[in-house]
Amino acid sequence: MSSIRIVTDSASDLTDELIEQWGISVIPLIITFGDEPLVDGVELAPQDFYARMSAAEELPTTAAPSPGSFEEVFRALAADGATGIVCVNLSYELSATGPAAATAAKSVSDLIEVRCVDSRSLTSGLGSIVLEAAAAAADGKSLDDVEALCAGMAERTRMFGAIDTMENLRKGGRVGGAKAMVGSMLSIKPIVDVSSGRVEEAARTRTRRRSFAWLRDRIVADEPVTHLCVGHGAAEDVDDFLALLGESIDLERVRTGWIGPVIGTHAGQGVIGVTYVVAGAD
Structure with missing residues (x-):
C-alpha cells in the first residue's frame, strides 16, 4: 500500500496542531541574533522573535537548513x-532551502523517491499548499498526483x-523588484x-488604512478564491484589517495566524499579509 509523506520547512508558518494533525515533517x-543561532519554531516562537527584533540594534x-537536515x-x-x-518549500528565488532539499533527494534516490516542489510562495501561501498535499496523501493519492496538485x-x-x-527588506537585501520604493519609504x-x-512592487499607498483597502479590493477582484489566509507580524492593527475585510468577505473563510521569523526578519514588524488561491482555467 502506498504511503506518501509530506515535508516542508518552517517558513510555512503552520501551527503545531496542524503539523501534528496531518503528520507533516x-x-x-535558523534565525541568528548576533552570534546566537536559534532554531525556528523550536527555540524561537513568533511572539518572542518580534519582541527580540524590536529591541535589537542589528537585524537578525x-x-x-543543510541538505543533511533534509x-x-x-x-x-x-x-x-x-x-x-x-x-514543498518556500520560494527557490528567495532561499537556498529548496535546492538543499533537492540535493538531499538525490542522496536518497536509491532508498526512496522524493519529489521537490517550489511553492513560489511564503508563510500561509506555502502552508496552504502543504496542507492540501497532506490531505491528498491521507486520501491515498499517488506520488504523481500529490506532486501535480502542489x-x-x-x-x-x-x-x-x-x-x-x-527597513528590514532594504537591509536584508530582499527588496528585488521593489527597490524603486526604497527612496520614498518614509x-x-x-x-x-x-x-x-x-x-x-504591487502598489504605493499613503496611509495604512489605504494599504488595507488595497488588499481587500485585490481579494475581491480576484474572487472566486480559496484557501484565503491573513497573517501578521505582531501587527497591533490586524483586527482593524480583519474588520475591513469582513465588510466584503465572510471571515469564516479566513485562516489567520502569525507570520513567523523567517519572513518577519525581512518584512519587519507590523507586516500584514494575505495569501489565497485563484481559480484555474476551465
Whole structure:
C-alpha cells in the first residue's frame, strides 16, 4: 500500500496542531541574533522573535537548513514505511532551502523517491499548499498526483503584503523588484507582491488604512478564491484589517495566524499579509 509523506520547512508558518494533525515533517530554518543561532519554531516562537527584533540594534539573519537536515528526515520517513515523499518549500528565488532539499533527494534516490516542489510562495501561501498535499496523501493519492496538485496550486497562489517599514527588506537585501520604493519609504505604506516567488512592487499607498483597502479590493477582484489566509507580524492593527475585510468577505473563510521569523526578519514588524488561491482555467 502506498504511503506518501509530506515535508516542508518552517517558513510555512503552520501551527503545531496542524503539523501534528496531518503528520507533516517540518525542517526548521535558523534565525541568528548576533552570534546566537536559534532554531525556528523550536527555540524561537513568533511572539518572542518580534519582541527580540524590536529591541535589537542589528537585524537578525536567516539561514537555510543543510541538505543533511533534509536527508536525515527523508531517511527516517523511509524507515517508517513511507513509499514516497513530496517536499514543498518556500520560494527557490528567495532561499537556498529548496535546492538543499533537492540535493538531499538525490542522496536518497536509491532508498526512496522524493519529489521537490517550489511553492513560489511564503508563510500561509506555502502552508496552504502543504496542507492540501497532506490531505491528498491521507486520501491515498499517488506520488504523481500529490506532486501535480502542489505544482498546480503554486501557479495559482497569490501573496501580497502590507509593509509597515521597508527597513528590514532594504537591509536584508530582499527588496528585488521593489527597490524603486526604497527612496520614498518614509512617506509611503508599500504593498509587495510575492506571487511570482520574487518580491515585487504591487502598489504605493499613503496611509495604512489605504494599504488595507488595497488588499481587500485585490481579494475581491480576484474572487472566486480559496484557501484565503491573513497573517501578521505582531501587527497591533490586524483586527482593524480583519474588520475591513469582513465588510466584503465572510471571515469564516479566513485562516489567520502569525507570520513567523523567517519572513518577519525581512518584512519587519507590523507586516500584514494575505495569501489565497485563484481559480484555474476551465
